[in-house]
Amino acid sequence: MRPHDILPDGADTTVLGGATVRKGSVAAFLANARTLADPQADAAARAQAQRHIREVLPALRAIGLFETMQIRDPRLRAWVEAQA
Secondary structure, eight states: OOHHHHSOTTOOEEEETTEEEETTHHHHHHHHHHHHHOTTOOHHHHHHHHHHHHHHHHHHHHTTHHHHOOOSSHHHHHHHHHOO
């Protein structure tokens, strides 16, 4: 399978498993995960990163990201798993 088989050129979203998956969902998750891993991030930045991760989790679960890959940071992994 190739990227355009899932999200054709010119499309910004698709629906998989009932969840809207936006182009950039995985990249947004990674950026927010880096914020949460940053010991210099302030409380406001951390809270915003958590909100943004919660918003994108249905899409990431719909594409099967966590069935294939595991979050390396044990605290972040536990937090994501608790967001059922």
